[in-house]
Amino acid sequence: MSQLNRLARGGRIDRSRKLSFTFNGQRYQGHAGDTLASALLANGVDIVNRSFKYSRPRGIVAAGAEEPNAVVQLGKTEAAQVPNVRATQQALYEGLEARSTNGWPNVQRDLMSLIGKLGGQFMPPGFYYKTFMAPASMWMTYEKYIRKSAGLGRSPMEKDPDLYDHLHQHCDVLVIGAGPAGLAAALAAGRSGARVILADEQEEMGGSLLDSRERLDDKPADAWVAETLEALAAMDNVTLLPRTTANGYHDHHFVTLHERRTEHLADTAPVKDGRRQARSRMHRVRAGRVVLATGAHERPLVYGNNDVPGNLLAGAVSTYIRRYGVVPGRKLVLSTSNDHAYRAALDWVEAGREVVAIADARANPDGELVEQARALGIRILPGSAVIEAKGESRVNAARVAKIDPDGFRVAGSAETLACDTIASSGGYSPVIHLASHTGGRPTWNDDILGFVPTLVKGVSAAGGAQGVYATGRVLADGVAAGARAAEEVGFAAAEVRLPQVAERRDGAAVALYQVPHEKPTLRAPKQFVDLQNDVTAAGIELATREGFESIEHVKRYTAMGFGTDQGKLGNINGMAIAARCLGRPIPEVGTTVFRPNYTPVTFGAIVGRHCRDLFDPERYTAMHQWHVEHGAEFEDVGQWKRPWYFPRKVDGKTETMHEAVARECRAVREAVGILDASTLGKIDIQGPDAREFLGRVYTNKWAKLAPGRVRYGLMCKDDGMVFDDGTTSCLGENHFLMTTTTGGAATVLEWLELWHQTEWPELEVYFNSVTDHWATMTITGPEARKLLAEVTDMDLDRESFKFMDWREGVVAGVPARVFRISFTGELAFEINVQANYALHVWETLFAHGEKYGLTPYGTETMHVLRAEKGFIIAGQDTDGSVTPEDLGMHWCVGYDKPFSWIGQRALSRPDTKRSDRKQLVGLRPKDPKVVLEEGAQIVFDPQHAIPMPMVGHVTSSYYSPTLDSGFALAVVKGGQQKMGESVYLPMADGQVHEAEIVSPIFVDPKGERQNV
Amino acid sequence: MSNVATFDTRTEAKIPVESPLAYSYRRSGAPAPTAKSRVVLRERPFLGHLVLRGGAIVLDEAVREVLGVTLPGEPQGLVHDADGRRSIQWISPDEWLVIVPGGEEFELENRLREALGGAHFAISNVGGGQTLLELEGEAARELLMKSVVYDVHPSHFPVGKGVTTVFAKTTVILRRPSEERWELVVRRSFADYTYRWLLDAGDEYGIGVER
Amino acid sequence: MLYIHCPYCGELREEEEFHPKGQAHIARPLDPDACSDEEWGDYLFFRDNPRGIHHELWVHAVGCRKFFNVTRHTVTYEILETYRMGEQPTITAEHPEGRPSRDAADQASLREGVRA
Structure with missing residues (x-):
């Protein structure tokens, strides 16, 4: 075609x-x-x-x-x-x-x-x-x-082939919009030496100057644009970002810019120099000062059938003719309230097409552009407006009549003018969206018949964005804003020469939003306010009649300004109509809030490269490769990837998790297993007050722990609730090594610092994380000592290296600290070596371990073994509402310590003293084949009418190969006094499990096995 | 000295060692730098890393005596000794990071402890837990802009500066020892993530890895 | 996204480097056992929620790891000042433009004003 x-x-x-x-x-x-x-x-x-x-x-x-x-x-x-x-x-x-x-x-x-x-x-x-x-x-x-x-568009159903990224930008002055105001502002700020970013959403910078009829320094306006862009590009301190929309203005001048880098080239980003390039890029800009040079949007007039194709904005007509060489019709009727829109008629005539008439709402239009139109012989109808468009799939006529805008009525008979295009202009609305994002409510300005932005500290608006429209004044405004912004952040403004622009004499505009029709609004042809959301003047009138008086309510009731449109064309007209219906002035009705994003942003740009393999950090231990090579399945613990279990191939079939875990558990209870425990948090604590500090943050006593010894500790918040646990070793009189849960490492370190820095700065102690420095491997099981003896000459005798001792030595040729602590209830040694040597030590243990049946085990087996011993996991068996007493760990509470340690006072509050608190107990399902669901709710009486009173829940539950039965840890109201009683667990599928309340220690209650 | 347990975690024995990036090289490879590489990445593994805690005045004296450099007392300060192989960096008002050639750290710790005597201080050896990555090349700064929230413009990040900041979704100590070179001190467990991020973000600059 | 001046690093830094830790100047009672249950409950659970000037505790978690105080306006999100642990704010709800003078009497009355 x-x-x-x-x-x-x-x-x-x-x-x-x-x-x-x-x-x-x-x-x-x-x-x-x-x-x-x-x-x-x-x-x-x-x-x-x-x-x-x-x-x-x-x-x-x-x-x-x-x-x-x-x-x-x-x-x-x-x-x-x-x-x-x-x-x-x-x-x-x-x-x-x-x-x-x-x-x-x-x-x-x-x-x-x-x-x-x-x-x-x-x-x-x-x-x-x-x-x-x-x-x-x-x-x-x-x-x-x-x-x-x-239809609202649709997302692709296949993987996006493109890549996207983010760039963290910092600048002194961010100028948004590269029309006359923005270019002038960037020039002024750039010349001062400030770091400047100039962003503009269009394909080309220049804004309104690209289709202007005006001359700058007696040259076409776009010649000045070219010169200025050349000057800006030559400045090292200025970054030009075309095709870049400022979408969100966040706190403290943090602005997100969306740069479309290849959307103008192809569907997907072309390969450049053999490398893939980002299709679009989010610039996360922290600016010292921001100049909003976002210009203004022309307001269409609201008349009957104003949505039929062929109804355009007057300014758009000029843009298509002058910038793209396209004239969007043959016969034009222009309906306007102001002089500026006359450009459309002049451009139309110059394009060689016919202007049927100009309906001007003003009684005596007389500006320069009006005179030019008259001189061309264009028919001007003063005091008139297009009241209705005719046509279905394209405009075929305009009905024009005299109107009385103040009385909101048609003042004469209508004339039908044949045409295919109606251009309209009701004036201009400054683009205040970004200023709105910062929380500033715009204010109505009667001189420009529009809202101007209310600006927070550090942001200014220049040119059209604040209602300044004459080109010469816009340029001067831009220079002033750019220079001021640079000065405010410490740069001396340099002189910028502005081009000469002839001042145009414009007649005053008249306020016109909805054009009256012969019929009342509710029965007139549809007069559209928000074309995207199909909101009409009648709809707004109806909303006000139904009692919606606040403009925010009118917006939500009618959907005006919703969605991707964000009220760019329709909002001001809508408010004006609401104001008319409510009989209140526009400033009193006010405006709704514009929200980010200004235009839609692709999810890719928001995500950047934080997706797929880089979605979240994966933390690895020094033995990770070994785990991968030995077929480990992994579990996420915080950001760590920990081996979950190591399924073996038996007769060509891979073990299920159940089979693997049963085998791993038996290996530990009967021979020896090995666990990568490197992920536990480790904090090096030094200083003369280290011991005192431990006494304050742990529930138990630390005064007498001797060098060479290790102790388990429980940590509470000041509300008395357990939040972490672990062992701490006395390395020297003033030197301790604290371990934390894997997930709690960073939190605990920050917790220690909080108390040291805010409450007890007088205590002489320092905390440093050494989590990553040490790799930790736990060998545990009856054969653990024999295995360790093969790779060290340390004295491992049970009398000289007792349970809860630690010793220094050489393991597999590597300096090591070995801790005789146990999380399985079996004999256990935790070997700590500098992480760079870890793989060697781990492999050496395996080289010697085969004859002992050395078996690697993962977190699942670790959980089964510890739960069999009633050892809690903070964060699994506790949830921030469990005290040490609820856990039955009175033995771990130093009630008579001299300093009121964190959590102590709370333990004597009435709530923590209640006898019906949920307390940790063991549960033995009546049917040993049942493994209760973790999180399952517990009731005392399964016959009780629904809703049944819930008295607790299962916190940990596994199958125990040692017991050949399911077993669980749970919290139950008053549970410690209910040993031997039955509780019931009604499940979603209608089954009800019965279980007996038992001690949480299921295996080796006397703790003899770890002491061998 | 007796109140604190010092421990030389290194051995002179011929034991295979694995740098924090050893796994990453095997998993993700290491594209060799070419003439077109606008940025080059290099790991400097097995260096001695010590965290020094204490008051600036008392530490300054000991550091001058033992290392022969002035403790950077101002925030974000980074200084090197005469031959550039030993550095000390301000981390916090009572914390400094010392990086020395691998194997020197235990003797250095002992000498500092001796020089500091009865003052209140702490020294922690963290060399196994972190590694140092270097970035060089004309695109190094833009690669960093993709990765860190901190402003790396030369007017804001001159030579001799170092900060702890956010790198992608982890953290990094970022330093600028010379005009051409940036250093990233990375925690061992996050090293693979950091490496993969740098390769991915550096692809458009033809990033190469020197080994 | 706030831009926060760390008083220890002496620089403005991105919010991502910080963790907020709640209301500032909540001192732990020196003798918890001397507190009534109500007093202890107040210390544990009750916090101000002003519309306007508020004093908050923050930590420069990805940075110098130091805790410090922030005077922030809860409507505009403007940060009016940041100051080190142990220091008192100069801008308060009573003195939104800053304290008139820094003499000792003022300092004392100010302490009461911020529940230090």
């Missing part, structure tokens, strides 16, 4: 480069430099979508981020699908494939439009709330149907 609307000359496109693309399966051609929108208009494509609610045909309205209709689905292949792309922001590239997101089965023939035609009341505001609320169970069905028919 030919580009019937493409002008023979003009525009910034490269006519020598033709690009072909498809839209809804139809092939078209455009040029390099086109956006998808300009290329569609060039090809005369009127309908780009169906509307969200009423399914009305919609065309392109705007030329930038504010476009509400031309939201398309992009991508040739399934994996490359991108939803929510504005055709006005998508550069054309060879082979681009786009589709409408709405319209079922297609945009031309749409089943849903039937609903839209069945009277305006079928889907009134609040429709979803009113219609689909009951019965609630049907919502899922309704939603599926609504989604399918509404």
Whole structure:
């Protein structure tokens, strides 16, 4: 198809480069430099979508981020699908494939439009709330149907082939927007020597200057843009980021910028110099000062059928003609409240097309542009406006009438003017979205008939963003803002010469939002306020009649400004209409809050490279490779990967976890097993007050622990609840090595520092993490001593190296600290060596261990063995509501220690003294084959009516090969006094398990095996 | 001395050692640097790392005497001895990181303990628990911008500075010993994650690994 | 994302390097056993939740590992000052523009004001 609307000359496109693309399966051609929108208009494509609610045909309205209709689905292949792309922001590239997101089965023939035609009341505001609320169970069905028919774009069903990343940026001055204000601000800040980032969302920097009729220094405006960009690019301290949208303005000038790096080139990022490149990049910018040079969005007028394709913003008409060489129709009617919009008519005439008339809401329009239009012989209808568009899939006429804006009525008879395009302008709204993100409520300014941003400290607005529109003043405003920002962060402003711009004489604009119609709003043809969400003036009026007075409530009731649109085009008109209906002035009604993101951001850019293998750190011990090579299954413990169990191949079949764990447990109880315990937290504590400090943070006593000895310790918070445990060894009189749980290492270190730094700075003690320095391997089982003796000449005699002793020695040729402590109840030695030697020591143990049946075991076996002994895991058997007494660990509480240690006082509070607290007990299921579910709730009386009083829950539960039975640890109300009694565990499937309350120590209650 | 148990965790015996990146080289490989590599990564394994805790004044005297350098008393300070092989870095108002050639650390600890006498201080050997990675090349700074939240612009991060900061989803001690070179002190258990991150983020600069 | 001046590092640093630790100036009673259950309960569980100026305890967890205090406005999130452990704020709800002078009497009345 030919580009019937493409002008023979003009525009910034490269006519020598033709690009072909498809839209809804139809092939078209455009040029390099086109956006998808300009290329569609060039090809005369009127309908780009169906509307969200009423399914009305919609065309392109705007030329930038504010476009509400031309939201398309992009991508040739399934994996490359991108939803929510504005055709006005998508550069054309060879082979681009786009589709409408709405319209079922297609945009031309749409089943849903039937609903839209069945009277305006079928889907009134609040429709979803009113219609689909009951019965609630049907919502899922309704939603599926609504989604399918509404279409909101869709995510790809295949893996994204692209990569994305983040860049942490820091600068003195961040300038957002590279129109005249932004360029001037960047120039001023850059010349001062400050580190400057200039970001602009469009394909080309320059903003309004790229389609301006004005001359700067008597040259075309874009010549000054080119010069300025060249000057900025030459400055080392200035970073230019085109195709980069500032989407979120967060606290303390932290701004997220979304840079589309290859979206203008292809579906997926092309390979460059043999390397993959990031498709898009999130710049996480911390700025000293921010200049918002985000410009203004033109407001459309709200008149009947203003959504029919062929209704455009006046400024967009100029942009398409001057920047892209596309004139989007043949016969134009312009409806305006201000002078600036006359550009559209002048550009239209220069493009060689007919301007039927200009309806100007003002009684006596007389500015310079008005005079130019008169001089061209254009018919101007003062005191008038387009009150209604005619046509279905394209405008075919405009009904124009005299209006009385103050009385909100049509003041004369309407004239029908044949045309195919209606351009409208109700003035300009500063783009205040980013300022809104910072929490500043915008204020209404009567001079510019718009909201201007309220700015927090450190941010300024320049040019259109604060309602300054005349080019000369915008440039001066930009320079001042840039210079001031740089000065505020300590740079001396340098002089910037501004180009000469002839001051244009503009007549005053008049306030016009909704245009009156002969019929009252509720019966007039639909007058759209928010095109994306299908919100009409009648809908807003209805909402106010139904009692919604706050603009925030009107927004939620009507959906105005929802979703990806964020009210760019419609919000101000909507507020003005609400204000009219409520009989209150606009400033009193106020505005809603704009939220991040300003435009949709792909999830890829948010995730960056924090995905797949790099989603989260995986921490490995020094023996990790051995575990991998020996077939370990791994368990995540915090960020650590710990061997969970080591399944063997038996007769060509891999053991199940149950089989592997049973075998590993037997090996430890009957021979010898080995565990990689390197992940336990280790804290080196030195200082004359180290011992005193331990006494304060542990529940038990530390005063008499001698060098060479080890003790188990329990740690509480000051509310008396257990939060960590571990062994601490006395290395020297002033020197201790504390171990913590794997998950608690960082928390415990911070906890010690908290108390030392905030409460007891006078104690002379230092804490340092040595977790990663040492690798720890535990050999445990009856044969552990014999095995260790083969690789060391240390004295391992049970009398000289007792249980709870530690010794220094050489193991497998490596200096080691060996701790005789046990978490299994068996004889055990924990060997600690510097991690770089660990693999050698581990392998040496295996070289000697085969004859003893040395068996590697993982965390699952460790859990079974420790639970058989009633040893708790902090964080599994405790949950922040369990005291040492609840655990039955009175033996680990130093009630008579001189210092009131952390948690002691709380143990005498009435709540912690209750006899019906949940207490740790053992549970023996009546059926030994049953392994209770961890987390299962416990009741005393299974016959009790539902809801049954729940008296506790299972905290740890396993099958014990030693007992040949399931067994569990649990917390039960008053459980310590209920030994031998039965409790019941009703399960979700209707089964009820019975279990007997027993001591939590199931194996070797006297603790003899670890002392051998 | 008797109140604190010092312990030489190294041995002169010929024992195979594994640096924190040993597993990573086997798992992820190590692309050799080429003429097109804009950034090069190099591990400096098996160095001696000591954490020094105490008051600045008392430590300064001992450090001057034993190491012959002034303790960096100002935040983020990093100083090297004359031949550049020994460094000491400010970590916190009462904490410094000393990095020396591997094998020197135990003797250094003993000499510092002797020099410090009865003062309140602590020295912890952490050499097995961390390793030092070097980044060099024109793209090194941009690679760091992808990875750390701290501002690495030369105006903010001159030579002789070092900080502890966030690296991707872990932490790192980042130092700038010279114009061309950046150093990352990485915890052993996070070394593989850090290495894989650097290879991934450095791919577009043709990152090479010198071994 | 706050930008927080660490008074020990002497620099502004990214929020990701810090952990918040709740209300500042909550001192543990020197003799817990002399506290009534109610007093001890107050110390353990009760905290202020002001709209406006608030004093918080933070730790530079990925940095110097030091705890320090932050005076922060809970509506604007503006950080008005940060100060070391053991120091008192100069900006409080009573003196949002900063204390008029630093003499001893002021210091004493201020201490009461922030429940130190």
